């Protein structure tokens with residue numbers, strides 16, 4: 001039945017099979033009231049739950065789950081050793097219609113809604129595979145181009161990004177400036193109509209494989225505040241003076257290619273400027289809620305995955321003549337974990353709803369990011385503990401989930417910075 005429905009929803013799109021997704025413009029869902037929330041579902045990862053989704057979303061989710069099971073999970077250990085996923089995977093994801101889902105079709109995107117994008121973030125978290133930087137590419141980098149880019153930039157980049165033939169990244173952080181982005185030193189100076197870019201960036205996700213990167217640079221040192229003198233540039237791989245340093249050796253998310261960049265007198269044409277000169281900081285502030293929402297949703301999804309792994313484990317592991325799940329202290333721990341995860345899921349789903357109608361503000365997104373990523377780390381700690389010594393072994397998925405969780409409280413703005421943003425709103429008159 002599901003397969004038949006799935007086939008029924010496929011249509012030919014730009015010469016390839018693409019899922020017929022709920023369009024971005026449609027805001028209501030029929031049948032939502034009858035859907036189970038995760039707290040009442042058999043498993044937290046079940047398809048067909050949560051009132052924000054529809055049957056069409058479920059069918060899409062089945063196909064995305066299958067994609068991660070067949071195209072990602074079997075190869076991920078190999079990619080962890082290599083420190084990068086294959087380019088072929090990106091093109092397969094493009095062919096399957098998994099990139100640029102929430103990008104309007106008149107811009108060359110798939111034209112699906114935000115929830116369909118979220119399904120890809122969530123299914124990746126359920127696969128326990130952190131290598132492919134799809135969400136960064138599709139839901140962080142592409143929106144900068146479609147919202148602030150010129151028609152030429154949109155035409156040049158979006159179709160090949162949707163096809164997985166051009167991988168996107170964004171480089172804000174520098175060795176000397178992370179939380180305090182106004183302290184960046186990478187700069188671009190005008191030379192006729194061109195720009196000359198100098199400086200360096202670090203911790204760039206998708207950095208090693210990327211074909212294009214949005215670089216944040218100072219363009220006016222005399223501005224009345226640093227925030228008013230920052231611009232964004234689209235820099236392409238292969239430009240003279242654009243040097244990729246090395247793939248960084250991380251403690252987790254090992255298949256994700258995180259790199260450092262150096263810019264030595266890179267000559268950029270006027271057309272490389274993204275949006276208006278000196279408006280870069282303003283654009284970053286506009287886009288950060290979506291980045292934080294993605295982290296929140298992946299954090300709660302990873303928690304759901306870890307919970308289910310652990311539930312299965314304790315139900316079969318024997319100790320003192322019974323299963324570990326028969327011990328009351330273990331049952332209470334599972335009850336605490338499930339409650340925390342379901343409460344967080346409800347808040348993150350409400351943030352998804354708000355963002356769908358463009359009402360997710362900076363402080364609420366910061367709350368979701370801080371809360372969900374902290375939760376993910378607590379869940380990782382407790383679930384690993386419930387696996388005993390086996391949880392410390394790489395062969396058990398919980399070990400990887402534990403190390404992969406750690407970065408979630410750091411990138412996208414650290415959780416200390418999230419509290420700053422939340423607090424600012426609290427004390428504001």
Ligand SMILES: Cc1cc2nc3c(=O)[nH]c(=O)nc-3n(C[C@H](O)[C@H](O)[C@H](O)COP(=O)(O)OP(=O)(O)OC[C@H]3O[C@@H](n4cnc5c(N)ncnc54)[C@H](O)[C@@H]3O)c2cc1C
Pocket residue numbers: 170171172173176177178179180202203204205206250258407410411412413414415416417420
């Ligand atoms: C794996 C990985 C991938 C990343 N991907 C990207 C990417 O794709 N693009 C990109 O641009 N960046 C990326 N980053 C960078 C990330 O966003 C920064 O690491 C993060 O913003 C923190 O900056 P920092 O590392 O310089 O820490 P710092 O700013 O030096 O902070 C050090 C500590 O001080 C605390 N601190 C700083 N200021 C305050 C304050 N005002 N109040 C309270 N505490 C404070 C911080 O919370 C932190 O605990 C990535 C990082 C990692 C690890």
